[in-house]
Amino acid sequence: MASSETPRGRHDPGEGALRALGRLFRPHRRRLGGALVVFVVKHSPVWLLPLVTATIVDTVVLRLPLAGMWVATGVIMLILVVNYPLHLFYVRLLHGSVRRAGTELRSALCTRLQELSIGYHNRTSAGVLQAKVVRDVETVEQMVQQTTDTGMGAITVLVGGLTIVGVRAxxxxxxxxxxxxxxxxxxxxxxxxxxxxxxxxxxxxxxxxxxxxxxxxxxxxxxxxxxxxxxxxxxxxxxxxxxxxxxxxxxxxxxxxxxxxxxxxxxxxxxxxxxxxxxxxxxxxITAGDVVMLSAFLTTATTSLATLMALAPVISKGLESVRSASEVLRTPALEDNEGKAEVTRVGGAVDFQAVGHVYDQTGRPAVRDFTLSVATGETIALVGPSGAGKSTVLNLLIGFIRPTSGRIMLDGVDMAGLDLRTYRRFISVVPQEPILFDGTVRENVAFGMPDADDTAIRAALRDANALDFVDHLPDGLETSVADRGAHLSGGQRQRLVIARALLRDPRLLILDEATSALDTQSEALVQQALARLVRGRTTFVVAHRLSTIRDADRIVVMQDGAIQEIGPHDELLRRDGAYARLHAGHVA
Ligand SMILES: Nc1ncnc2c1ncn2[C@@H]1O[C@H](COP(=O)(O)OP(=O)(O)OP(=O)(O)O)[C@@H](O)[C@H]1O
Structure with a gap:
């Protein structure tokens, strides 16, 4: 499923950290250039002051005309007074472009995280990715700000001071x-x-x-x-x-x-x-003024150079962060969707033809020779011991992973040739753990469907047996799930997720039933909601509840990645094979 393309040509493979940094700031080069010019002007008192002091001392010691002293004082006063507006202007220019570039980098990283394959996300810890988006970008911002603030300060002092000394002494x-x-x-x-x-x-x-x-x-x-x-x-x-x-x-x-x-x-x-x-x-x-100027300059130049040297670790840490962020931007583990056929309609017929899947990490087949023809509207329950390959079959169906052998046909078309992003608009996935995000009940149920109106949302909640408890929440549909999240029971959360799936009105439904048991009443409500959800849609369910298994049109019993038995509940029981043994274990 990996593709070798790079994201919109943003970062070429093998590109160094400095080049990546250059690319990041290229759109802001005018502002940055402006910031440098403003900085040199605003920072000039630091290296001009020794010169002015020298002029004043010489005027006194050598009894020179006072005009020279007034001019020098006037010039330095002017530069000092305009320092305030110039400094604000500089902050706007520099920090403005650094913050904008940082935001663009964060946005590029988030976009990329959405494009990367599920395989990549499974391999990479969420904490690491979070650190890249939050901390690494902050380190890059700090590097550019500090290097410019301190580094430019030191450089202008050194260059300006050395020039003056070069001219005067x-x-x-x-x-x-x-x-x-x-x-x-x-x-x-x-x-x-x-x-x-x-x-x-x-x-x-x-x-x-x-x-x-x-x-x-x-x-x-x-x-x-x-x-x-x-x-x-x-x-x-x-x-x-x-x-x-x-x-x-x-x-x-x-x-x-x-x-x-x-x-x-x-x-x-x-x-x-x-x-x-x-x-x-x-x-x-050499005059008395030169003596004052030279000794003043020696101290400022020494501290400036030391400060400049101290920037080395800041810069290397910043470049390391650039590298770390580029890693994500350059990872080729993308879903290969470009140029593939868009899916505009899904009937719901799925045909697994000798499908096999071997995970890179293990090298062992997790699913082998999986052949199953599913008609539109049929409900298939996948059962089997842990590690039998049930989740792998679901992931193949969602397109999170691709068959390493065989093929999956969707309404007679090979899924390998389809743009999966468009195909997934027609499916709903109800995972084991009901995942709710920080938002209101309405936002959670209508996730990805901003046009859904109240009537539709309430109908979905009603069918999911969730309307009653939602109406009893303090703000009804507008109650924040995060605030109240801890107070929503497992069953209530599951019903909200079912309502979300109902609202999507999918053609294909993928359910991973929760293994944890709910109390009898809650279980019955969830079960009823699921029955409504399943109706009229092709459904694949990794089933743990006996009622789901019994109601399925066909049960697929898996063991070590292969299908052991297929058939409806009664027929499989009569066969007295693997399913009958599993069932006996379940009931016992
Ligand atoms: N991402 C992965 N990388 C490597 N191996 C994996 C991965 N996911 C699953 N496997 C392996 O593939 C085999 C099938 O796993 P799968 O999760 O499909 O089984 P399952 O029947 O769904 O099990 P369970 O009921 O415990 O969820 C197992 O041996 C498992 O260790």
Missing amino acids: PQFLPLLVVIVPLASLVVMRLRTSLRDHNEVFRHDVEHLAARVNEMTQLIPVTRAHGLEGHALRRMDDTLRRVLSSGLRLDLLNGRVASLSWVFLNILGVVFLTASALVAYHGVWG
């Missing part, structure tokens, strides 16, 4: 080019040790969370056996560990902050004194 340029990276490396190394300890602390806190969770879950057992002291001693160990790693981290934090501060300031003082000596001796025409 070019002799110092080679010195800065060597000192700044070396000093940044020292600061980075200090911070890295902090990161490692942060990680240890985080693990310890996570461990604590797990322990607290375990402790609260075990409270009934602990109480029942009088083991409170024991449980608390177990917690004490964990608490002590968190305490000592927290204290270690705090100490290290203090050490790193202080060492970085002392180091940067010593470097600044040394640099200040050295450049002051150069100015004092009148070498290279």
Whole structure:
């Protein structure tokens, strides 16, 4: 069932994370470009301030005309005042495009999840997929925002500052080019040790969370056996560990902050004194203003470069998330529907012709040589021990999996040539577990049928024996199932799902009967509702209830993937074979 096509050409196989990121942001490149321009302008005070300070100091020391000082002050004041509107504009441009790109990625992922085959979903945990849509996209957003905010800030400071130094004191340029990276490396190394300890602390806190969770879950057992002291001693160990790693981290934090501060300031003082000596001796025409500018720039440039280096893990984590999201977007496990015949009408005749299915994972046939011709309107009950292949037959019929041998004919047409999405409009599936989603009763019953009116919904509820209890809910049809969900009994939930199936008015009905027993009255109501649902439709039911089995037109007894017996209840009983033995076991 896998197809090698890619989703609307969105992501080519083998595409790198950076290219995928490029594709994601391509529609927003204008806004992003605008954001960068606005950023450079709004951020300019950081590298212009040392220059302005230098001009002011020189005006005082060298008794230069005051006009220069006024111009410099005026320019910097103007830039400072417009910083506020420019910053807002920048946030709109950058964060606007990042959030939009993130939303588009989430939407593409959700669309893809709907397109991927059931086989893929069975293999992949829902938690993993949820993390991709929620957390990975957030990590990508954070990466782009942080890289732009912090990274661009650092880059403009470095480029702007180096340019100014290059123009005003070019002799110092080679010195800065060597000192700044070396000093940044020292600061980075200090911070890295902090990161490692942060990680240890985080693990310890996570461990604590797990322990607290375990402790609260075990409270009934602990109480029942009088083991409170024991449980608390177990917690004490964990608490002590968190305490000592927290204290270690705090100490290290203090050490790193202080060492970085002392180091940067010593470097600044040394640099200040050295450049002051150069100015004092009148070498290279360095002025007092240049000395102030150079030492101010040294510190900002060093912290900027260190910040830039610190972005590496953020970027690699972000790119990993891009890769993780691309994995889903590039998975070829799609249902192969493209170009196949649309189904506009279903009569309901189904013909299994020597159908076999082997799951990739096991390599053993789950269904073998399954041959069965079903007439329109017939009810077929599939019975057999666990693992006999009953669910596999249903999944073949829904088209979740394809026959690995033989074929299934629908009204005389091979299902392999049909667009399954259009075929499924004519079927209803009632699963074992009644699945209701967070919405009102009306939304749950009319799921996928926004045009269904009240009369139709109420009729479906009535036929499903559900109208009475729905009318007694606080808001009737508008009652939220999530709020009241816990209060709906298993039988009531089943009847709502049956009402949903009735409203769809399917030609083909696929039922997986719940194995868990309901109380007698509830059971009777569900049974009655099912009988109405089945009437006039071709029905396949994995049957556990004796009444369903007895009422079926034919019973198919399965064992190890193969059909053992077929026939109506009475005839099979008379045959005294596999069905009779199963039945005897059931009744006994
Ligand atoms: N997704 C799957 N991947 C691999 N093997 C599977 C998968 N689903 C079912 N099988 C295997 O196929 C065989 C038939 O399983 P199937 O679920 O169709 O049986 P069943 O009769 O419906 O059983 P039950 O009554 O317990 O639901 C079993 O051996 C099962 O382990």
